[in-house]
Amino acid sequence: MNYFSSNFKLGILGGGQLGKMLLNDTRKFDIHTSVLDASPEAPCKIACNEFHLGDLMDFDAVYNFGKTVDVLTFEIENVNTNALEALEKEGVKVYPSSKTLRTIQNKATQKLFYVDNGIPTADFSRFAYTNQIEDAVDNGGLKLPFVWKSTQFGYDGNGVKVVRKIEDLEGLPNVECITETMIPFKNELAVIVVRNPNGNVATYPVVEMEFHPEANQVEYVICPARISPEVAKKATDIALKVSKAYNHVGLLAVEMFQTNNDDILVNEVAPRPHNSGHQTIEASYTSQFEQHLRAILNLPLGRTDNKTAGVMVNLVGAEGYTGNVIYKNIEKIMAMPGVTPHIYGKRETRPFRKMGHVTIISESIEDARKIAEDVKNAIQVISE
């Protein structure tokens, strides 16, 4: 198929910030793009050829949209997989596939998939409803502390809570959920694996994530991770094993824990461009967004190694501020060497809302990390 012609059409489910960054890279290849999103104010609107309004969980909306494109991908996991399956049967290329997405969409199914495929992951229990957890604790079937996770619709720290005492369950939605054993770990790591339909596979360098202790959102993504070559190899091998098990097409971001005795446990995966890969825009030979396009269009994969070291800082709304956003000191951080802000264009900030990210690149990871801290200390996402 000739992708570089106006007859070809790429469909993207979801019109958010990830989709917008993906669309930016479609410009390199002059791919004709069509986006489906439920919001008439979706960020993607500025960067696509066609925009369609529709609910991503609605069968008809996704199916009818999918029928108008040649290749269909998504920037968010919460889409109607039955519609994807129906489209696949009718010859639309859906990447990642409905099968891959189904297993990932539900965290309980995802965990069972790891167990079935011999992939190391933290022990867990599955509950049909959150209100069944208290009984399990009372009768000794479940020990505190643990991590509560909604099986669906959780992302960026939503749908996840550390439960140290039974009262911490209060206020949680009464939904299907899992509880995971708390693993004491040294590091949270991630590896992005990319695979095209031809079966070509490549991995990005291991990144290290530092989370904000309260908001449970990534604060720094550090690439390459400051770990031993042995641990990096182990993490990469496990990520490849996960990738092989899913037999996915496109990007697969594999998030992992490095335990205190250097075991690697898979936490969760995302079959799309991911927060742990934003630094690839500036630091890698091929950005994760270009790479996803190469993969789903069955083009040759690009180099995945680093041009420079890179650190990514999430820009989240400061506590105590809600309203029209101001990026205080943004000019100050732009004067620091190797610093590029990415502002997502949301008008209103609120505590911990993800408003953008900043990439810091440098010849040395130590310098990049140091500048990243200066960035973090200087910039404030506040309201007018």
Next chain:
Amino acid sequence: MNYFSSNFKLGILGGGQLGKMLLNDTRKFDIHTSVLDASPEAPCKIACNEFHLGDLMDFDAVYNFGKTVDVLTFEIENVNTNALEALEKEGVKVYPSSKTLRTIQNKATQKLFYVDNGIPTADFSRFAYTNQIEDAVDNGGLKLPFVWKSTQFGYDGNGVKVVRKIEDLEGLPNVECITETMIPFKNELAVIVVRNPNGNVATYPVVEMEFHPEANQVEYVICPARISPEVAKKATDIALKVSKAYNHVGLLAVEMFQTNNDDILVNEVAPRPHNSGHQTIEASYTSQFEQHLRAILNLPLGRTDNKTAGVMVNLVGAEGYTGNVIYKNIEKIMAMPGVTPHIYGKRETRPFRKMGHVTIISESIEDARKIAEDVKNAIQVISE
């Protein structure tokens, strides 16, 4: 001024490919953009917030458009400078200024400017009309061979011709023009200088250009240029002198000849993102497009050094093909390491039409140059 808010509006005169790449980088800062172009099919349409139809040489069109924005820039030199001047008087920030642009727009004025400012440039003569040249040759006032240049509206090899014998003048438009002494040179070099209203200045590394012998279009841009540090310093110093003389704001691409005895002569300048800076997207710490935005918004300038070596290959229509374009072997070049195509999305190709460019990056300039030749030998811009 708070650029990172929806109240601010950046205006761009010209909706072509350079503008589109500039617009892509406005997304990092979430700048609200408005574009004026005469074509309803301008490439920029996909990437701007607002699009206005209008002739860039028409006073009213430019003036009325300019009144709706806070900062006004352009991606093409052929715009109405009287309108820019009127806008400046009414407080619109026009970068580069009407004064800078006026001097550059007319090649005769540009050459006189170099002479007035002690900037080395090839000797030249000015003619009100092309048909006056033959007399000058006949009466011994002008010697063959020379380079004929239209003083206006020339770019990408249009409006330029090497005249070796008097018959070569046939078919040239009868317009205001200059004739330049042919300078035997080793290299064509270029330096991009950036300057913001605060007076901060930075220079990109010297690049070396190889031109296609027939089409007079750049075939390879090589960064860093394979020249001695002394020559690089001389070229950079002269580019800075030109920049200082213009007192410009934004990018200034300074094209130069390195003569056989290592003198540097300024050929011409462009006050905007330039073909000689496309490799900065992948190879530099800060792309020329982001840098132009930083400059015209009076933000701190970004690093201008290289992350990697880079070579840029122009994709121009092959001879003998006119019609719906096909990028033959594009998948083959995408399998080469460090290769990213940039397809401009023009539907029809014709001989020597600029259809896109390809960037090749690598740790070593020798490797990048070698791969660039493989790219050049493999890809063919042909028609269906």
